[in-house]
Amino acid sequence: MNQPPNRRILLIDDTPSIHEDFRKILMPPMEQNAALDEMESALFGEAAKPQAPPFELDSAYGGQEGLQLLCTAMQQARPYALAFVDMRMPQGWDGAQTMEELWKVDPDLQVVVCTAYSDYSWEELLSRLKAHDRLLILKKPFDNIEVQQMANTLAAKWDMARRARLKTGHLEQLVEQRTEALTLASQALQQEIDERKQLQSQLIQSEKLASLGQMAAGVAHEINNPVGFVTSNLGTLESDFKQLQRMLDAYQQAEAALAPGDCLEQLSALRNELDLDFLKEDIPILIRESKDGIGRVTQIVKDLKNFSRVDNDEQWQWANLQQGIDSTLNIVASELKHKADVIKHYQPLPEIECLASQINQVVMNLVINAAQAMGPERGTITLSNGVEGDRVWLEVADNGCGIAPHCLQKIFDPFFTTKPVGEGTGLGLSLSYGIVKKHHGDISVSSEVGRGTTFRVVLPIRQTAA
Ligand SMILES: Nc1ncnc2c1ncn2[C@@H]1O[C@H](COP(=O)(O)OP(=O)(O)OP(=O)(O)O)[C@@H](O)[C@H]1O
Ligand SMILES: [Mg+2]
Known part of the structure; x- marks a missing residue:
């Protein structure tokens, strides 16, 4: 200067x-x-x-x-x-x-x-x-002095103007520096706020998961015992009835050999009254249906255990993604039943190293969101997956209401929801995002209002970092 x-x-x-x-x-x-x-x-x-x-x-x-x-x-x-x-x-x-x-x-x-x-x-x-x-x-x-004074004054004016310009430039530079510093500070603050929100949601998520897992494990344990003896009893009942049937057949044959008399009439009256032929046909059917039913209950118990993985909570393990998806689908079956048909496009997948219960949680959030996006008409949820190099991918696509562009960048924010109070907490996707990131994977979305939404999750097969 x-x-x-x-x-x-x-x-x-x-x-x-x-x-x-x-x-x-x-x-x-x-x-x-x-x-x-x-x-x-x-x-x-x-x-x-x-x-x-x-x-x-x-x-x-x-x-x-x-x-x-x-x-x-x-x-x-x-x-x-x-x-x-x-x-x-x-x-x-x-x-x-x-x-x-x-x-x-x-x-x-x-x-x-x-x-x-x-x-x-x-x-x-x-x-x-x-x-x-x-x-x-x-x-x-x-006049000489006129010229001299003009020269002196104007040269001084020029210098002052230069100094003012330099000062203004310097001030502008300062303002620019301060603005930049402020912008950086506010960005850092925003980042911290985002991180805190993310942490908070992860905390809520882990609590939610823990209590859900505990409940699932408790229910599975309570049901497991009676289901076990009912299954075993049904097996015994089936074979016992087969023996009984042999005895009945023998009686029926003996009945034909009996001479007409009071005993014969009583027996045939009783047989007609009980409709023995029907009973002989119906009892095996009832046993078979009961076995089917208890088989389904057994599967649900297995799914609950599979879903919660309480036995080895938070353990990295090699798990079959499709099995996890199927277990999760069974658990949410009642939510989907009246809303959408599920179509599966599965390709053979290798097992992946993951926190299985958490991946199940991601699938559950995506599938429930898809179901909730359906209008009054029954829709379709398509689940596809495949392998790409050293990663596997999973897509959950629906033909529901779609997501408005101004909402798209917010859907992974904790507590962002467009659902009525009581229906959505706005945590599902932020938690899913956290889980996928923990697996060093990616979750992305493409959506068109009125046509539907597709979520894509990509996960590494092996967790080298973990
Ligand atoms: N498949 C989808 N179709 C349309 N909108 C969706 C879909 N998935 C998510 N969204 C939008 O993203 C928002 C956030 O979803 P997110 O799962 O995080 O929360 P939520 O479903 O509202 O509540 P929560 O999952 O906690 O019960 C939803 O409220 C909805 O507006
Ligand atoms: Mg949700």
Whole structure:
């Protein structure tokens, strides 16, 4: 900022004697003055007079030449502080045009127009040049002190303008730096808020999972015992009945061999009353259906155990993704029953290293969301999966209501929900996101309003990092 004052002056005038005059006024022989002052201060013991810094005067004898000098000065980064320009120059550009051209190159140049007589009215000239604040008028014949003071004052004005510009630039830079720092700080804050939200939701999720897992495990345990003995009893009942049937067949044969009498009539009356033929057919069917039913209960218990994985909670393990999906589908079957048909496009998958109960949780969230996206009409949920290099992918696609574009970027935010109070907490997807990220995988979504939504989960087969 501490640059030396700019004392450079350009004089454009077609009269050579004017140049002589200006040189005398603005550049008096310095050494002589200085020597005299020095002598005076030595003689009278006074402090040396302050010297105004000398001017540097360049001469041009026409507008074009003046412009040339200005261009060179600008290229060398040595601008002029001011120019004295003669108004009437019959050869080439006149003063007005010269000033126009000069300001195109350097709009900060201060100009003093020197004239005895002008072809324009001053008003006309000022408004043509739009130069009310950088043009002074010096009428010929001029006084030396007038010229000197104009030069001094305008050079000082030019310096002040430069300092103001530098200061403004510096201030702007400061403001920019502060703004940048503020932006960074607010970004960091936002990131922290997001991380906290994510953590909070993970906490809620793990609590939700833990209690759900405990409940599932408790129910599975309670049901497991009776289911076990009912299954075993049904097996025994079946084989016992087969024996009984043999006995009945023997009785029936014996009945045919009996002579007519009271006993025979009683037996056939009883057989008709009980509809023995029907019973013989019906009892095996009842046993078979009961076995089917208890088989289904056994499967549900297995699914509950599979889903909660309480035995080895939070253990990384190799698990079959499709089995997990099927178990989860069984658990949410009642939610899906009235809403959508499920179509599966499975391809053979390798086992993946994962936290199985958590992956099941992701599948459950996606499938329930898909079901909840259905309108009054029954829809379709398509589950597909496959392998891609060292990763497996799973897609849950629905033909439900779709997601509006302005919601799309928010759906993974904790507590974002469009569902009525009580129906959605807005945690399902943020938790799923957290789980997938924990597995070093990706979850993405594509959706079209009115047509449906597809969620895609990609998981590495092997957890090298884990
Ligand atoms: N398959 C989908 N179709 C349409 N919108 C969906 C779908 N999945 C998610 N969304 C939108 O994303 C929002 C957030 O889903 P998320 O599962 O996180 O919460 P939720 O389902 O509202 O509540 P929660 O899962 O906690 O019961 C939903 O409210 C819904 O607007
Ligand atoms: Mg949900």
